[in-house]
Amino acid sequence: MNFLASSASDLVKNLESGDVSSGDLTRVFLDRIDSCNGQVRAFSSVTAEAALAQAEELDERRSGGQAVGKLAGIPLAVKDVLCTKGQLTTCGSRMLSSYAPPYDATVIARLRAAGAVLLGKTNMDEFAMGSSTETSFHGPTANPWDRGRIPGGSSGGAAAAVAASMAPLSVGSDTGGSIRQPAAFCGVVGLKPTYGRVSRYGLVAFASSLDQVGPLAATAEDAALLLEVIAGHDELDSTSAELPVPSYSELLAEPLQGLRIGIVESHFADGLDGEIEASVRRAITLYEQLGATVHPVELPHSRYAIATYYIIASCEASGNLARYDGAHYGHRTDEGRMLEELAEERRMLVEAGDSAGAEQIDGPLVRMYRRTRAEGFGDEVKRRIMLGTYALSAGYYDAYYLKALKVRRRIRDDFDAAFQQVDVIAGPVTPTPAFALGERMDDPLAMYLGDLYTVSANLAGLPALSLPCGFSDSGLPIGLQLQAPPFEEARLLRAAHQFQQETDWHARRPSLVEES
Amino acid sequence: MSLSLADVQKVAMLARLQLSDADLERMTSQLGQIVDYVNQLAELDTENVSPLSHAGELVNVFADDNPRPSLTRAEVLSGAPKQDEECYRVPAVLGE
Numbered sequence: 293m294n295f296l297a298s299s300a301s302d303l304v305k306n307l308e309s310g311d312v313s314s315g316d317l318t319r320v321f322l323d324r325i326d327s328c329n330g331q332v333r334a335f336s337s338v339t340a341e342a343a344l345a346q347a348e349e350l351d352e353r354r355s356g357g358q359a360v361g362k363l364a365g366i367p368l369a370v371k372d373v374l375c376t377k378g379q380l381t382t383c384g385s386r387m388l389s390s391y392a393p394p395y396d397a398t399v400i401a402r403l404r405a406a407g408a409v410l411l412g413k414t415n416m417d418e419f420a421m422g423s424s425t426e427t428s429f430h431g432p433t434a435n436p437w438d439r440g441r442i443p444g445g446s447s448g449g450a451a452a453a454v455a456a457s458m459a460p461l462s463v464g465s466d467t468g469g470s471i472r473q474p475a476a477f478c479g480v481v482g483l484k485p486t487y488g489r490v491s492r493y494g495l496v497a498f499a500s501s502l503d504q505v506g507p508l509a510a511t512a513e514d515a516a517l518l519l520e521v522i523a524g525h526d527e528l529d530s531t532s533a534e535l536p537v538p539s540y541s542e543l544l545a546e547p548l549q550g551l552r553i554g555i556v557e558s559h560f561a562d563g564l565d566g567e568i569e570a571s572v573r574r575a576i577t578l579y580e581q582l583g584a585t586v587h588p589v590e591l592p593h594s595r596y597a598i599a600t601y602y603i604i605a606s607c608e609a610s611g612n613l614a615r616y617d618g619a620h621y622g623h624r625t626d627e628g629r630m631l632e633e634l635a636e637e638r639r640m641l642v643e644a645g646d647s648a649g650a651e652q653i654d655g656p657l658v659r660m661y662r663r664t665r666a667e668g669f670g671d672e673v674k675r676r677i678m679l680g681t682y683a684l685s686a687g688y689y690d691a692y693y694l695k696a697l698k699v700r701r702r703i704r705d706d707f708d709a710a711f712q713q714v715d716v717i718a719g720p721v722t723p724t725p726a727f728a729l730g731e732r733m734d735d736p737l738a739m740y741l742g743d744l745y746t747v748s749a750n751l752a753g754l755p756a757l758s759l760p761c762g763f764s765d766s767g768l769p770i771g772l773q774l775q776a777p778p779f780e781e782a783r784l785l786r787a788a789h790q791f792q793q794e795t796d797w798h799a800r801r802p803s804l805v806e807e808s
Numbered sequence: 809m810s811l812s813l814a815d816v817q818k819v820a821m822l823a824r825l826q827l828s829d830a831d832l833e834r835m836t837s838q839l840g841q842i843v844d845y846v847n848q849l850a851e852l853d854t855e856n857v858s859p860l861s862h863a864g865e866l867v868n869v870f871a872d873d874n875p876r877p878s879l880t881r882a883e884v885l886s887g888a889p890k891q892d893e894e895c896y897r898v899p900a901v902l903g904e
Contacts, residue, residue: 391887392886392887394879394883394884394886394887487862487863487864488863488864488866501861501862501863527871530869531862531864531866531869593852596848596849596852598845599845599846599848599849600849602842602846610823614824617824618889619888619889619896620887620888620896621887621888621889622887622889623889624889624890627890627899630899631899655900655901656899656900656901657899657900657901658824659826659899660898660899661824662824662825662826663826665823665824665825665826666825666827674825674827674831675838675839675842677823677825678816678819678820678823678825678835678839679842679843681819681822681823682811682815682819682839682843685819685822691850692846694859695849695850695854696846696849697859697860697861698854698857698858698860699849699852699857700859700860701857701858701859701860702852702854702857704860704863736838736841736842737838737841737845740842751863752863753862753863754863778863
C-alpha cells in the first residue's frame with residue numbers, strides 16, 4: 293500500500309483496522325523525509341526518536357485495547373513557530389536558534405492528546421514575517437513543483453512538506469496569508485480559521501490581533517479532521533472564542549444547492565495573472581454546476597488593505613519582539629567584545645575632545661540589547677520592527693496606527709455588508725503563481741504587494757481557505773480562495789470538499805526523485 | 809523621500825537596534841518607499857469611524873482566581889543566556 297499518497301482520513305482507517313502500525317507508518321514518513329528533505333528543505337528539525345517513541349507507545353495502547361485519540365498514529369509536521377516542550381522552536385531566527393521552550397503550545401498539547409505523531413518542525417520566514425520562506429535563518433525552502441521557485445510563506449515548509457508527501461498533515465500560522473498563500477503555491481489545502489477559533493497560547497507572537505493557527509492538508513476532509521482537534525476555547529488564551537466546535541468532518545457532504553457565492557470584480561482587474569484568472573473563473577463555473585449561484589459584491593476598501601495591514605502588523609510586531617532582549621532567553625551578544633567596543637568608542641570620543649558625545653554613549657545594558665538584536669534578527673524583521681516603531685512614535689501615532697485601525701473598521705464593514713448578500717466570497721489567493729527564489733528579496737514593497745488578496749481576512753478576523761483549482765502551463769499550482777463570515781469554517785470546508793469530489797487538482801503530486 | 813537618515817537613526821535607537829552606516833542608508837531608502845506607499849491612507853475620510861483594534865471585539869475577559877502550578881524557577885531560567893540559578897544576569901545597569 294502506498295501510504296505516502298493516502299489522505300490522513302484514510303490513514304486513520306488503515307491504523308484502526310491494523311493494516312499498518314503507527315510505528316511502521318511513522319518510519320514510512322521519516323524515510324521519505326530522509327530522502328526528500330535535502331532537496332526541499334521543508335523541515336528545519338526532525339524529531340525522529342521522539343516520533344518513533346510516541347508511535348510505539350500508541351501501538352501498545354491500541355493493542356492493549358485502550359482508547360486512542362482522533363489522530364492516533366497520524367504523522368504530522370508543525371511550523372517552527374509553535375512551542376514544543378524541550379524541542380527546538382527557532383521561528384527561523386538566529387535569535388532563537390537554540391531555544392527549546394519549557395512548555396507546549398495549547399495546539400501542540402491537543403495534538404499530542406489526540407495521538408498525532410510529531411515528525412518535526414517546518415521551516416518558515418523569520419518570525420513569520422515574509423511571503424516566501426526566504427528570510428529563514430536556516431536558508432530557503434524550495435517549492436516541490438519547481439525547486440528554483442519559492443514555496444510561499446511564511447508557512448512555506450508546512451505547505452511544501454504536505455505537497456512533497458513528507459507529512460500527510462501540517463500545522464501553520466497565518467497573519468496576512470501565511471497559510472493560504474503557500475498552500476496555493478504548493479497545491480494543497482490551507483485554512484486560516486476565524487480569529488479566536490484556535491488558541492494562540494504558545495504560538496510565538498508576531499501580530500497578536502491578526503495571528504491565527506490553522507491546518508494544511510492535501511484535502512479539505514483532512515483539514516476538517518485536523519481543525520476539529522486544534523479548535524476550541526482555551527482559558528490560557530483570553531481571545532479564544534467560547535463557542536462549541538462543530539464536527540466539521542460530518543458536515544462536508546451537505547449539498548451546495550443554493551449556496552450564494554460573491555465575486556469581487558476588482559479582484560480580477562489589472563495585475564492578476566491570466567492563467568490564474570482563467571482557473572479561478574472555471575472553478576466558479578463548476579460551483580454553479582453544483583447548484584451555487586454567483587453574485588457580484590463590492591469591497592470598496594480592499595484596495596487599502598495592504599497599507600492598513602503593514603502598518604498594524606508592524607506596530608504589533610515591534611511591541612511583541614521587544615521581548616528579545618538577550619536577557620531572558622535566546623541569543624545574547626558576546627559581552628566581552630561588547631564592553632571592549634564601548635570602551636574603544638568612549639576613548640575615541642574623548643581623544644577627539646567630544647566630551648558630550650562620550651557622556652551620551654550607550655550604557656552597557658542598552659548596548660547589550662542593541663548588539664543582541666542587531667545580531668539575532670535578520671533584515672526583514674528589522675525592517676518591520678523599524679516601521680512599527682516609527683509608526684507608533686510620538687507625532688506619528690494618529691497618522692499611521694490610529695488611521696490604520698479606522699480603515700480596518702471600514703474593511704470589516706465592507707465584509708459585513710457583502711455577507712448580507714452572499715454566503716461565501718470566492719476569488720484568487722495570489723496575483724501570480726510561485727515566483728523565483730531571490731526575485732523579490734531586494735524589493736520589500738513588491739513582496740508585500742503580493743499579499744493583496746489575503747490580508748483582508750486577517751484584518752476582518754474572517755475564516756478563509758485556499759484550495760487547488762488548476763495549474764499554470766509551466767506546471768505551477770493555482771489556488772482558489774473562499775472567505776466566509778466569522779465562525780463559518782464548516783461552510784468553507786464543505787464547499788472545498790465538494791469541489792474536490794469533482795476535480796483531481798489536489799491529487800496531483802510533484803515528482804521528486806528519492807535520494808538514498 | 810519622506811524619511812531622513814536622522815529619523816531612521818532615532819527609530820533604530822528607540823527600537824534598540826544597532827545598525828551599521830550601510831544598514832541605516834539602505835533602511836532609510838526602503839522604509840521611505842514603504843512609508844510613501846502607506847501614506848495613501850491619508851486620502852480616506854475616517855472622521856467618524858471608530859478604530860477596530862481587534863476583530864473579536866471582546867471586552868474584559870475574566871478568569872476565576874484559581875491558583876495552579878506554574879513553571880518552576882529552573883524551567884523558566886533554563887533558556888537564559890546567563891543566570892545564577894536564582895536570577896537573570898545582565899551587564900551593569902548603573903555606572904561602573
